[in-house]
Amino acid sequence: MASGAGSASDGRHGAAGGGGAAVAAPARTLDVDRSDPEYRTWLKEAVRKVQADANRSADTHLLRFPLPERWGIDLYLKDESTHPTGSLKHRLARSLFLYGLCNGWIRPGRPVIEASSGSTAVSEAYFAGLIGVPFIAVMPRTTSAEKIRLIEFHGGRCHFTDDPRAMYEEAAALAVATGGHYMDQFTYAERATDWRGNNNIAESIYHQLRLERFPEPAWIVATAGTGGTSATIARYVHYMQYDTRICVPDPENSCFFEGWTTDDPAVTGDRGSRIEGIGRPRMEPSFLPCAVDRMMKVPDAATVAAVRALEDAIGRKAGGSTGTGLWSAxxxxxxxxAEGRTGSVVTLICDPGDRYLDKYYSDAWLAAEGLDIGPYRAAIDTFLATGSWPE
Incomplete structure (x- = not known):
């Protein structure tokens, strides 16, 4: 098929690989007496408020993507857009706040600073407001206007960078300058979440599938920004001794796929991803290449074609990272x-499409970026109509 729309390069992991370079733990300051009764009272109340948010929240839905019954395959989308802050990152932000509070890193009156392309910052601004501390998001200047509005709506402040690769250093420098805490999602995402259970996303998926005809999915597809979600799901699968395989799709301008296929944790890129929330210019410490079974490199035009096909199929707009995962699924x-196998496949709706109306749902933006989604959309439509993927 023209323009390479029939293929998304993939590979399988061989020898053991590593994550990104180690990042030092946040510097400890000596200006807070952590045995002080007033501080301990504040800490208990802050932890209670964050835990209460989880207690108030119902689980997110597992939606079915319509496929022909004769195929004997079920495709599901875990709809993380229904969290209070509208994205998968709500789970991560809650875990990071509990991790930072219980480690003694987040302090009353001191700001929390995060490097983020948007959705994590929205969720962290929410939790910062919940416990009454300032929040600053260090983010690319190209971040969608709607995400910026949501961060500010929740009381956060945005600090912009022209080079996405500079986010880490600028966030760390702001933490030093303000006496605050650099949350550093890219380092701590994989360790802040209890991957053995405790209502993590993996446990939720299996619980919701228990009455389906294929309760143990053949594949779970999870895109990577920090890598924390794919790490949590993969660890849970291994811990529970399931046969499910984990696939991580990677967008253009991201180095995860290259680092995974070459076993090179030092690989870097020279630009940021156009698909907000996923893809990084370096191998992040929270991405665990040894834990996943497969990766796919997905063209950005295929990502946009997939989110538009999703809207036609279920009547829902979703963000770009959802499209990357759906294309791979x-x-x-x-x-x-093609192989005559039956079973189920699960991927994620990471956030809602109304955050990206000026990007992935804008033909003017596609033209400006030089993206032609036509061949990729034709490939999806042909497959759903015939059961054969055009080559």
Whole structure:
């Protein structure tokens, strides 16, 4: 098919690889007496408020993507856009705040600073407001206007960078300058969440599938920004001794795929991802390449084609990272159909599409970026109509 729309390069991991370079723990300051009764009272109340948020929140839905019944394959989307802050990152932000509070890193009156392309910052601004501390998001200047509005709506402040690769250093410098805490999601995402259970996303998926005809999915597809979600799901699968395989799709301008296929944790890129929330110019410490079974490199035009196909299929707009995952999930389903295998596949709705109306749902933006989604959308439509993926 023209323009390479029929393929998304993938590979399988061989020898052991590593994550990103180690990052030192936040510097400890000596200006707070942590045995002080007033501080301990504040800490208890802050932890209670964060835990209460989880207690108030119902689980997110597991939606079905319509496929022909004769295929004997079920495709599900875990809809993380229904969290209070509208994205998968709500789970991560809650875990990071509990981790920072219980480690003694977040202090009353001192700001929390985060390097983020948007959704994590929205969720962290919410939790910072919940416990009454200032929040500053260090983010690319190209971040969608709607995400910026949401960060400010929750009481956060945005600090912009022209080079996405500079976010880490600027966030760390702001923490030093303000006496605050650099949350550093890219280092701590994989360790702040209890991957053995405790209502993490993996446990939730399996619980919701228990009455389905294929309760143990053949594949779970999870995109990577920090890598924390794929690490949590993969660890849980291994811990519970399931046969499910984990696939991590990677967008253009991201180095995860290259680092995974070459076993090179030092690989870097020279630009930021156009698909907000996923893809990084360096191998992040929270991305665990040894834990996943497969990666796919997904063209950005294929990502946009997939989110538009999703809207046609279920009537819901979703963000770009959802499209990257859906494209890969559909490719896996196509392989299963071709091989005569039955089973289920799960991917994620990471955040809502109304945050990206000026990007992935804008034909003017596509033209400005030089993205032609036509061949990729034709590939999806042909597959859903015939069961064969066009080559």
């Amino acid at each position: 559909l490719r896996i389903v196509a392989e299963m159909v």
